[in-house]
Amino acid sequence: MHEHTPMKKTLIAITVFILLIVTGYLLLDEDLPSGDGGREAEALADKMLKAVNYAGWDTLTALKWTFRGQHHYIWDKHRNLVEVRWDKNRVLFNPSTMEGLAYNEAGMLEGEASGKLIGKAWSYFANDSFWLVAPFKVRDLGTERSLVKTEERDALLVKYHTGGVTPGDAYLWILDENGLPVSWKMWVSIIPFGGMKFSWSNWSTYDNEVKLAATHHGLLTLEITNIQTSNAVEDLNTGRDPFEELLDSQ
Numbered sequence: 001m002h003e004h005t006p007m008k009k010t011l012i013a014i015t016v017f018i019l020l021i022v023t024g025y026l027l028l029d030e031d032l033p034s035g036d037g038g039r040e041a042e043a044l045a046d047k048m049l050k051a052v053n054y055a056g057w058d059t060l061t062a063l064k065w066t067f068r069g070q071h072h073y074i075w076d077k078h079r080n081l082v083e084v085r086w087d088k089n090r091v092l093f094n095p096s097t098m099e100g101l102a103y104n105e106a107g108m109l110e111g112e113a114s115g116k117l118i119g120k121a122w123s124y125f126a127n128d129s130f131w132l133v134a135p136f137k138v139r140d141l142g143t144e145r146s147l148v149k150t151e152e153r154d155a156l157l158v159k160y161h162t163g164g165v166t167p168g169d170a171y172l173w174i175l176d177e178n179g180l181p182v183s184w185k186m187w188v189s190i191i192p193f194g195g196m197k198f199s200w201s202n203w204s205t206y207d208n209e210v211k212l213a214a215t216h217h218g219l220l221t222l223e224i225t226n227i228q229t230s231n232a233v234e235d236l237n238t239g240r241d242p243f244e245e246l247l248d249s250q
Contacts, residue, residue: 056210064228091121100118138156169186183199198222
């Protein structure tokens with residue numbers, strides 16, 4: 001039996017990806033639903049935020065997690081500082097200012113190389129954190145909410161007109177009777193068909209009674225592992241502030 005060469009493996013992966021896209025477009029493509037804004041939509045948003053405990057989230061200091069086994073994060077929410085590690089790279093930065101430090105296997109980078117790696121880390125963080133904390137972001141600046149009638153129960157459509165990597169995206173939240181997200185459908189620029197559905201499942205309760213989901217089943221499964229929270233970021237980094245060197249450099 002002959003082993004696949006790297007080229008054959010690449011072609012197989014490309015073929016599978018194309019088949020998934022075509023299948024998704026033919027079978028799953030949905031138009032973005034219309035809904036009504038106003039008091040009922042905001043009440044449904046309130047119910048969802050209560051179910052995941054937004055009040056606890058608002059006071060939570062820090063999170064740590066790994067996205068799909070590849071990208072590793074520590075996020076100090078109060079200081080808005082992020083550490084991202086992947087492959088042999090490590091980036092410390094502030095997502096608001098994009099100021100930070102970037103390292104690879106050769107050491108600390110400077111100039112354009114540093115800026116590029118910080119930009120890549122920001123892109124990873126914007127996507128990967130959203131899969132963890134999106135329920136808390138339904139009232140972010142630039143969002144629009146509306147109530148959509150479905151066969152089961154009312155759903156919450158949230159459009160993001162600004163922010164993130166791809167502003168203009170929209171998500172339809174399907175909630176259980178208590179307001180906890182069960183799944184969402186996505187209309188996003190990076191996917192060529194609308195209405196792709198992923199579950200929000202494997203919920204656990206963390207510090208401050210905050211609820212987070214670790215698993216998203218869809219055309220593929222996205223797992224978030226090593227989820228930890230704390231009201232002292234040092235607890236997530238063996239007792240040491242992971243951002244010391246960034247703060248010392250400023």
